[in-house]
Amino acid sequence: MIPAAFEYHRPPDLAAAIAALRDYGDDARVVAGGHSLIPMMKLRMAEIPHLIDLQAITALKGISIDGSTVRIGAMTTQAELIAHDGLASLAPILRETALQIADPQVRYVGTIGGNVANGDPGNDMPALMQCLDAGFILAGPDGERTVSAREFYQSAYVTLREDGEILTAVSFEATGGGHAYEKQKRKIGDYATAAAAVLMVKDKTACSRASVAMTNLSDVPVWSKAAGDALAGTSCGPADIDAAVAAMLADIAPTADNRGPVEFKRHVAGVILRRAIARAWSRA
Amino acid sequence: MKKMQLTLTVNGEAHDVLAEPRELLIHVLRERLGLTGPHIGCETSHCGACTIDMNGRSVKSCTVFAAQADGATITTIEGLGAPGALHPLQEAFREHHGLQCGFCTPGMITRAYRLLQENPSPTEAEVRMGMAGNLCRCTGYQNIVKAILAAATEMNTLKEAAE
Amino acid sequence: MNEMAPISREERTQNLKGLGCSRKRVEDVRFTQGKGNYVDDVKLPGMLYGDFVRSPYAHARVKSVDKSAALALPGVVAVLTAEDLAPLNLHWMPTLAGDKQMVLADGKVLFQGQEVAFVVANDRYVAADAAELVVVDYEELPVVTDPFKALEPGAPVLREDLEGQTSGAHGERRHHNHIFLWEAGDRQATEEVIASADVVAEEMIYYHRTHPCPLETCGCVASMDAVNGKLTVYGTFQAPHVVRTVASLLSGIEEHKIRVVSPDIGGGFGNKVGVYPGYVCSIVASIVTGKPVKWIEDRMENLTATAFARDYWMKGRISATKDGRITGLACHVTADHGAFDACADPTKFPAGFFHIMTGSYDIPVAHVGVDGVYTNKAPGGVAYRCSFRVTEAAYFIERMIEVLAIELGMDAAELRAKNFIRKEQFPYMSALGWEYDSGDYHTAWNKALAAIGYEDLRREQAERVEAFRRGETRKLIGIGLTHFTEIVGAGPVKNCDILGMGMFDSCEIRIHPTGSAVARLGTISQGQGHATTFAQILASEIGLSADSITIEEGDTDTAPYGLGTYGSRSTPVAGAAAAMAGRKIRAKAQMIAAYLLEVHDGDLEWDVDRFAVKGAPERFKTMKEIAYASYNQAIPGLEPGLEAVSYYDPPNMTYPFGAYVCVMELDVDTGSHEIRQFYALDDCGTRINPMIIEGQVHGGLTEAYAIAMAQEIAYDEIGNVKTATLMDFFLPTSFETPHYTTDFTETPSPHHPIGAKGVGESPNVGGVPAFSNAVHDAFRPFGLRQAHMPHDQWRVWKIARDLGLNG
Incomplete structure (x- = not known):
């Protein structure tokens, strides 16, 4: 597996990276950790004449926490997310999710920016970002804008990021409450057969707010507003969970692959969501 | 295609390498620097046979372009011990029969090295999780896990003795 | 002092x-x-690199191959096609199974990934670029990936080169996609026994297609020394001497002028027994260019084009008395051999030693027939960490025993013990003609059952079933039993050879x-x-x-x-x-x-x-x-x-055996599993190095675990390989792999000079039925008789759903 030739660029700062994207247009792609892109290039399923490596841009690195506001630079690796104690206490669902991505080596180089930006429906972080109601900060020739993770994904590998833009950070408000990222996969290194990100806030005995998002069950991550709504204001009894699962099932559209037929995936999606709700609720 | 000049520090030695940007780091190490310890197994970043230590992280060098590694500090299996002065992990793999065909071994040991740097006293479950990026077709892992746990103990003993 | x-x-x-x-x-x-x-570490001065252009189609006519653009790329030295090899008569090569195989596509392609052209360049990156530039004009043909459909009257003709040939290396061909029918045992006597038996259990057992997938792929470096006229070939060869003989016969170079070297090999598991087109093309390219030529396949090529294993559809019938004494066993196999019959078996055994299928049991009469069939799948059929077709046979009998136990309403451990060949019966002549050298099955079996606490486990399992029925749990327990007998150490020259070379x-x-x-x-x-x-x-x-x-x-x-x-x-x-x-x-x-x-x-x-x-x-x-x-x-x-x-020249094969027990928890809702305990008792005769034996057992069990639970080479209807990378082809990591407990008895082989029998493959042979039987056993109380491997999550879920356990 040998990739086609390309020219390599390592811009020192964001402005230079954006300029390079402008110069090479469709022929350019940015690379962060590269563990999604490089295998595709080796299989010659992606040919990229100009590869723009973001590794030197220090502004894209790091996690900052301001009160309940979390901002994670796009080039922050999964391993750095896992190791960050401040993040783990404020928004532990990030560690729980990151630990279920790929394997240790891949987590050392795989970044949150790469995971959310390339639009692969198999990636875990997009659904989590939707669950958290995160914003994606995009920088382009005309400056910076923020797009909601819940709006960002259009179809597989198609997002609201314009060709000249670079996703520089994700940002969200930590809500507290209970959390769970429940993932069924075939083995280490696999994408989810089904995964559910759940956040629930408890007010005395009732659930005051809930957010539910699902991974790899459609050509985009699925934030199921209806599933969250079905839980909000309830005491999370069996009927409420049934309603949430039914609402989620109405929002997903899995396809058959080696992980199983559609019927199985829909079934597992329900099982996984129930487990995620149970765990999140027990922690709320 | 145009080649570029790269600077790599490998096993403590600085190297200037002229390579195409697309060249895979594993090929640079194996073909240009003659470090044939790390191997190519799956080519899609699943098997870990190509694992090296780069800038203090375990990295699958078949999924890194030469150009990306420009400026990196790298340790391969060849840098971990010397004849007559093997690294405790190398000793432990032999002692506990942690290898058979030997093809995965350099990647295994190099990965285990970083794992023990980060977690000097892991549990068996932590070793199994921490080594999950390295495939072995021969051993069934049981003796690999045993070897890594034994090496951890040995390294901790050596460290205490040195302190 | x-x-x-x-x-x-x-x-x-x-x-x-x-x-x-x-x-x-x-x-x-x-x-x-x-x-x-290892072979990819071999680096010779002036070495060139070869790379293949491969067919994206499973069945197509090759109308033309345009290599001009590839040849124009700087650094490209040659592009070989069948046309270039034909004058040397090397565009086809003989297989180990008496068939022949295209080295490069000769007019058509018969499986996805088949070799079409061989590009030689001064650098592996240039070779890969050039392979992209070779333009092949294909005309798609109808595809058959199902061996049963391949034998239908109107099925497409796959092997046009065999048109009109009504017999092959192993006798009559009754259909254009039929390779052979091979039989052993007494058909008439078996039919009579089954027809008059108290109890007969009948089942179709499928052992799916998989692949040995050693961590190192196949490859070679061929170096023709034009001065001395000596050809040296370094390669991933499990049988270097046979490769030398084949290379001499094919090339006409005298055998003393050929040196074949197997350097360190990064795992073989049967994948590296055969001779592949890459070897032939590298040798030809080295002779043509006068330079060493290296060819190393990539992982996708390995999984799609080099030798697969298994793919046996085994239709079985087993008869017994009411009290569980087995009286007869019949089996008919539909064997999917892919596009060419390239099985690596001793010449006289086109189905390997499948007729060891009576296993550990004293079965008075048996018969087996194996139909080999061509399909649009990769050729192969190697012994993936087993002796020739022995794992298929062991899986077959160990499943049939379980099915018979269900039919009889009997405990499967008891049924086995009742029918074991007794210690005093050795040397034992089986109904299918094998002389078992030695064994003490009851001792091994009793030791195994005692070690795992069999009675207690059965009690726990029954309690779990009750709790499941009451809705208190969604997890079931399966106890997977196996007592296997292997046949290894081929073999006596009088009946075992490969391409005429006796297997001394x-x-x-x-x-x-x-x-x-x-x-x-x-x-x-x-x-x-x-x-x-x-x-x-x-x-x-x-x-x-x-x-x-x-x-x-x-x-x-x-x-x-x-x-x-x-x-x-x-x-x-x-x-x-x-x-x-x-x-x-x-x-x-x-x-x-x-x-x-x-x-x-x-x-x-x-x-x-x-x-x-x-x-x-x-x-x-x-x-x-x-x-x-x-x-x-x-x-x-x-x-x-x-x-x-x-x-x-050994006087007989050896017959290692073992008793394995797998205790598995199955999640009915997700289809996932957890191996709670795996006990493996092996008897490999005299033990040479216990540490190495234990390592072999761990490794073989892990391969068995993978095969039984998820690993497969799967094709879609048009012959695309769906499992061509390690994302989809399951190799377990340290995280999934269970912990094993090993044990042994020691029954030396009476005919081996030191009494040793061999162990490397027992754990795969015995492991697969142990894991699979555990899955079946968990669902036995709910009426499951047979479910095909691999038992991955969705298939286990499907078992539960079909039994009405999933709402």
Whole structure:
């Protein structure tokens, strides 16, 4: 597996990276950790004449926490997310999710920016970002804008990021409450057969707010507003969970692959969501 | 295609390498620097046979372009011990029969090295999780896990003795 | 102080590091330092690189191949197609199974990934670029991936080259996609027994297609030395000597002008037995260009084009008396061989040793028929960590036993015990013609059941079923039982050969003057630790420390001819050759010692590492002394030196056996599983190195686990391989892999010089049914009889759903 030739660029700062994207247009792609892109290039399923490596841009690195506001630079690796104690206490669902991505080596180089930006429906972080109601900060020739993770994904590998833009950070408000990222996969290194990100806030005995998002069950991550709504204001009894699962099932559209037929995936999606709700609720 | 000049520090030695940007780091190490310890197994970043230590992280060098590694500090299996002065992990793999065909071994040991740097006293479950990026077709892992746990103990003993 | 004090016999025995000790492996010193020497590490001056253009289609006519753009790329040296190979008559090659196979597509392609053109360039990156530039014009043809459909009257003709041929290497072909029908046993008697039996269980058992997938893919470096006319080929060859013979026959180069070297091999598991188009193309390219040519396949090529394993549809019927005495067994196999019959079996056995299918049981009458079928899938059919088709046979009988137990309403452990061949029946002639050498199945079985606490487990399982029915849990427990009998160590030359070469093996020993030695064998290690264990066998035979004995294999210029390493044949055959050669050394040593001690040969007795005068143990000569004497003394009637060679033709196969139990928890909702316990008792006869045996068992069980639970080569309807990378082809990591408990009994082989039987493949043969039976067993209380492997999550879920357990 040998990739086609390309020219390599390592811009020192964001402005230079954006300029390079402008110069090479469709022929350019940015690379962060590269563990999604490089295998595709080796299989010659992606040919990229100009590869723009973001590794030197220090502004894209790091996690900052301001009160309940979390901002994670796009080039922050999964391993750095896992190791960050401040993040783990404020928004532990990030560690729980990151630990279920790929394997240790891949987590050392795989970044949150790469995971959310390339639009692969198999990636875990997009659904989590939707669950958290995160914003994606995009920088382009005309400056910076923020797009909601819940709006960002259009179809597989198609997002609201314009060709000249670079996703520089994700940002969200930590809500507290209970959390769970429940993932069924075939083995280490696999994408989810089904995964559910759940956040629930408890007010005395009732659930005051809930957010539910699902991974790899459609050509985009699925934030199921209806599933969250079905839980909000309830005491999370069996009927409420049934309603949430039914609402989620109405929002997903899995396809058959080696992980199983559609019927199985829909079934597992329900099982996984129930487990995620149970765990999140027990922690709320 | 145009080649570029790269600077790599490998096993403590600085190297200037002229390579195409697309060249895979594993090929640079194996073909240009003659470090044939790390191997190519799956080519899609699943098997870990190509694992090296780069800038203090375990990295699958078949999924890194030469150009990306420009400026990196790298340790391969060849840098971990010397004849007559093997690294405790190398000793432990032999002692506990942690290898058979030997093809995965350099990647295994190099990965285990970083794992023990980060977690000097892991549990068996932590070793199994921490080594999950390295495939072995021969051993069934049981003796690999045993070897890594034994090496951890040995390294901790050596460290205490040195302190 | 007491340097002169005689050391005890025990101490001297220990110093030898011979049979039975867990000697640390000598190979590991290199491997742990990254100093192995695998084929991709071979780098020769001026070396070129080859890369294939492969078919994206499973069945298509190749209308044209335009190589002009590829040839125009700087750095490209040659592009070979079938047209270029035809004048050399190398566009097709014979297979090990009596068929022939295209080296490069000759007019059509028959499976996805088939080799169409071979690009040679001065760099592997250029070769890959050039392969993209070769333009092939295909015309798609109808695809058949189902062997049953392939045999329908209107099925597309796959092998046009065989049109009109109504017989092949193994007899009559009754359809254009039919390869052979092979039979063993007494059909009529079996039918009669089954027709009149109290109880008959009938089931279709499918052992799915999978792949050995060693971590190192296949590859070679071919180097034609134009000056000396000598061809050297380094490669991933499990049988280097056979490769040399085949290369000579194909190329016309005299065999002494060919040197084949198997360097370190990164796992084989059967994948590296066959001869692949890449080898032929590299050799031709080296001859044409006058330069060394390296070809290393990538992982996708490995999984899609080199030898697969299994793909047997086994229709079985087993009959018994009401009280569970088995009376007969019948099986018909529809064997999917892919596009070419390239199975790696001994010539006379197109279905390998599948007729070991009566397993561990005393079955009076049996019959088997195997239909080989062509489909648009990759060729192969190798013994993936098993002897030839033995894992299929073991899976078949161990599933049929379970199905029969259901039919009888009987406990499956009890049914097995009731039908085991009894200890006193050995040597035992099976209904299908095998003479089992030795065994003590009841002892092994009882030990296994006691070790895992069988009765308690059954009680727990029953309680769990009740709790499940009450809705208190969604997890079931499965207890997977297996008692397997293998047949390994092919084999007697009288009935086993590969391409006409008898399946003996060999060992040549040279003792050096100072009492160390080199021994060369016809086998080749791929991780089994031959350099360690063969030295142990010799140490015990010749009384020199294993540390003083170097083992060499794999270089046909120096090693004696042998048939290689696969089918667990190294210890049974080459290990025996080593022992026999050692005994020749000892016989000569005895004469030398007699001369030195001035006694008659018969007055001496062997004592660990020396010959001593009977009744006067203080008068002795050690092997070290004898070795030196053999070089520096003129001994009347004896040639100088101390060397021996043995070519060993085993009188029979060996029959290792074992009892395995897998305890599994299955989540009915997600189809996922957890292995709670796995107990493996192996009896491989005399144990040479317990540490290595345990390692072999761990490894084989892990491969079995993968195969049973998720690993497969799957095709879609148009012949695309759906599992071509390690994302989808399951190799378990340390995280998924269970913990194993190993155990043993020791029943030596009566005909093997040291009683050893071989172990490398037992855990795969016995492991697959143990894991699979555990899944079946969990659902037995709910009415499951048979569900095909692999038991991955969605298929387990489907079992539960079909049984109405999933709402």
